[in-house]
Amino acid sequence: MNKPRFGERFRYWFDSWMARGTGSLIALLAIVTAVLIIVITLITVAVHAFPIGQPKDFPDILWATLMRAIDSGTIAGDVGWGYRGMMLIITIAGIVIVASLISIISAGFDARVEDLRKGRSRVLETDHTLVLGWSRKVFSIVSEISIANQSRARSAIVIMAPGDKVEMEDAIRSEVGKTGKTKVIVRSGDPMNLRDLALVSPDQARSIILLAPDDDDDPDSTIIKTALALTNNKHRKTGEYHIVGELSHPANLEAAHLVGRQEAHWVLANDLISRVTVQSCRQSGLSVVYTELLDFDGDEIYFTQQPSLYGRSYFETESAFVDSTVIGMVASGEVRINPPADSVYQPGDQLIVIAEDDSLITLGPAQPADESIIVAPVPFERTPEHTIVLGYNHGLHTMLTELDSYVVTGSTVHIVAEIDEPRLPETPNLDVTFERGDPTSRELIDTLGVGDSDHIIVLAGKGEMAAQRADAKTLITLLHLRDIADRLGVELNVVSEMMDDRNRELAEVTNADDFIVSEKLVSLMLSQVSENKQLREVFDTLFSSEGSEIYLRPAELYIAPGRSTDFYTVLEAARRVGETAIGYRVAAFAHDGDAAYGVHVNPRKTDRVTFVPGDKIIVLAEE
Numbered sequence: 285m286n287k288p289r290f291g292e293r294f295r296y297w298f299d300s301w302m303a304r305g306t307g308s309l310i311a312l313l314a315i316v317t318a319v320l321i322i323v324i325t326l327i328t329v330a331v332h333a334f335p336i337g338q339p340k341d342f343p344d345i346l347w348a349t350l351m352r353a354i355d356s357g358t359i360a361g362d363v364g365w366g367y368r369g370m371m372l373i374i375t376i377a378g379i380v381i382v383a384s385l386i387s388i389i390s391a392g393f394d395a396r397v398e399d400l401r402k403g404r405s406r407v408l409e410t411d412h413t414l415v416l417g418w419s420r421k422v423f424s425i426v427s428e429i430s431i432a433n434q435s436r437a438r439s440a441i442v443i444m445a446p447g448d449k450v451e452m453e454d455a456i457r458s459e460v461g462k463t464g465k466t467k468v469i470v471r472s473g474d475p476m477n478l479r480d481l482a483l484v485s486p487d488q489a490r491s492i493i494l495l496a497p498d499d500d501d502d503p504d505s506t507i508i509k510t511a512l513a514l515t516n517n518k519h520r521k522t523g524e525y526h527i528v529g530e531l532s533h534p535a536n537l538e539a540a541h542l543v544g545r546q547e548a549h550w551v552l553a554n555d556l557i558s559r560v561t562v563q564s565c566r567q568s569g570l571s572v573v574y575t576e577l578l579d580f581d582g583d584e585i586y587f588t589q590q591p592s593l594y595g596r597s598y599f600e601t602e603s604a605f606v607d608s609t610v611i612g613m614v615a616s617g618e619v620r621i622n623p624p625a626d627s628v629y630q631p632g633d634q635l636i637v638i639a640e641d642d643s644l645i646t647l648g649p650a651q652p653a654d655e656s657i658i659v660a661p662v663p664f665e666r667t668p669e670h671t672i673v674l675g676y677n678h679g680l681h682t683m684l685t686e687l688d689s690y691v692v693t694g695s696t697v698h699i700v701a702e703i704d705e706p707r708l709p710e711t712p713n714l715d716v717t718f719e720r721g722d723p724t725s726r727e728l729i730d731t732l733g734v735g736d737s738d739h740i741i742v743l744a745g746k747g748e749m750a751a752q753r754a755d756a757k758t759l760i761t762l763l764h765l766r767d768i769a770d771r772l773g774v775e776l777n778v779v780s781e782m783m784d785d786r787n788r789e790l791a792e793v794t795n796a797d798d799f800i801v802s803e804k805l806v807s808l809m810l811s812q813v814s815e816n817k818q819l820r821e822v823f824d825t826l827f828s829s830e831g832s833e834i835y836l837r838p839a840e841l842y843i844a845p846g847r848s849t850d851f852y853t854v855l856e857a858a859r860r861v862g863e864t865a866i867g868y869r870v871a872a873f874a875h876d877g878d879a880a881y882g883v884h885v886n887p888r889k890t891d892r893v894t895f896v897p898g899d900k901i902i903v904l905a906e907e
Contacts, residue, residue, distance in 0.1 A: 310388055327370060411490045416493070422456075425807050429815075445472070446472065478513055487520065494528070511543045528549050534555060561741060583885050586642050607644050611636050624862070674701075688712065693713050695713055696717070723757070742761050742781065743781050744758055759787070863903040865903050
């Protein structure tokens with residue numbers, strides 16, 4: 285190999301120096317300027333090119349030369365052509381040097397501004413909600429956490445994701461709008477990089493929410509590695525983090541528990557959607573109840589201690605609140621939803637209540653029930669149910685298992701999807717059949733006998749196609765079902781899964797009973813658990829087929845139709861069958877443009893209402 289020449293060595297040195305940044309460039313320019321001034325000064329002194337009568341010593345000439353380099357106007361007063369020539373040279377050089385200096389400083393300032401725009405400065409917030417990762421769920425999470433923070437004097441949401449900081453900020457402003465007192469701070473970085481994590485102060489965060497990108501091929505691995513970066517960081521805090529993350533596949537739950545231990549709480553997104561879809565298809569309006577409990581706008585679930593109620597029964601605590609609804613207790617650290625009515629509320633226990641705000645959880649005088657309008661308990665008769673599923677995604681397996689735990693032997697499910705027949709779980713109570721076909725085909729839907737079915741589930745093609753295309757196909761299927769219902773003069777019980785909440789308004793023209801917006805439902809769950817880790821156990825119980833769940837049952841099973849009543853009487857009627865009443869649904873408003881589909885959760889107990897056939901009482905019960 286040839287030995288590098290001097291020119292090559294110089295260029296290599298110069299490139300290396302230039303790469304060091306603004307400070308090195310200014311230092312190099314200063315060195316060049318100093319050398320040039322000294323050289324010109326030496327030449328001026330050596331050839332005696334200074335004006336007659338002017339100081340002739342080196343320091344004075346050096347100072348005069350420096351002034352000409354800095355101020356080009358100074359040359360106008362010079363005399364003597366030799367001196368003028370030397371000063372002209374230094375003046376021209378000074379103009380170039382000053383121009384270069386301005387350019388370097390300007391470029392350095394622009395680079396610094398660009399770094400700030402990229403979000404690389406450290407966040408100095410405390411007690412903030414930290415979101416690691418970016419997906420469409422972030423908009424719902426920011427919106428919900430902002431509402432939850434309204435009662436706090438100072439609050440912040442910090443988001444870190446690999447995207448462009450400015451683009452993420454613009455997206456949040458566009459999708460969420462104003463966030464009230466909550467400050468939203470965005471940083472660009474890799475949540476799995478320990479150095480980037482330090483920028484968002486995870487040790488000072490109140491809670492940490494982990495999100496996987498929408499287009500991630502293996503989202504669970506991304507979530508688990510992010511959790512690992514938090515929990516196994518050698519510079520982490522000594523106390524426990526409060527981490528909430530979403531997982532797509534139950535098979536990854538064990539690995540996630542090993543990484544997160546007691547610090548992380550996991551939401552199985554597909555499992556959650558599947559369970560809510562099954563429960564909602566069997567009970568119209570149920571998803572509205574869940575949304576009311578999961579979002580922060582309206583009524584929410586709180587934990588409270590009321591020492592004045594110690595020693596009273598569970599039912600007595602139910603009647604002790606006017607504007608709040610008791611749904612369970614935390615006894616000896618165990619969450620108990622709808623416990624036996626005679627369970628004793630003891631010191632150290634907590635009551636689980638539904639309230640509009642924790643400041644409104646106040647006691648009031650109990651009112652006696654109107655015994656004359658309470659209907660005698662009637663055994664709830666269960667018959668085989670027939671369900672049609674249009675579409676396919678991986679959540680169908682959980683849906684079938686969940687549905688099988690609810691229905692009696694002899695029930696059927698007929699699946700229509702544009703795929704080869706998948707391997708489905710064993711379902712002792714369900715007779716499952718599969719038909720390959722296009723769920724958007726009107727000709728095919730006409731052959732299914734939808735008018736004779738009890739429930740119809742329209743599934744979005746998650747993972748198979750883009751969200752907007754999947755929702756478009758769902759809309760086409762729903763429009764066909766609506767037209768068939770109009771022609772047959774029947775009411776179809778249709779529940780549809782939507783990918784994007786923005787498409788829900790379009791879908792409402794189809795008159796489906798319920799819409800499960802998967803993205804929003806998971807976002808609400810993550811937001812709730814991030815604010816209170818105890819809520820995970822409450823929702824695990826409510827969304828499971830084991831224990832007590834939410835049911836919407838005919839009001840005539842509890843209260844005589846056409847008779848005015850208050851909610852104290854409804855509580856007593858539910859108690860007699862081992863249930864907890866939490867609200868009601870008015871059928872007249874279910875499809876009359878009412879945003880809540882006629883659902884009233886946590887009604888004021890003194891308000892009076894008259895139930896008619898078709899109305900429902902919302903209860904917690906074991907079917």
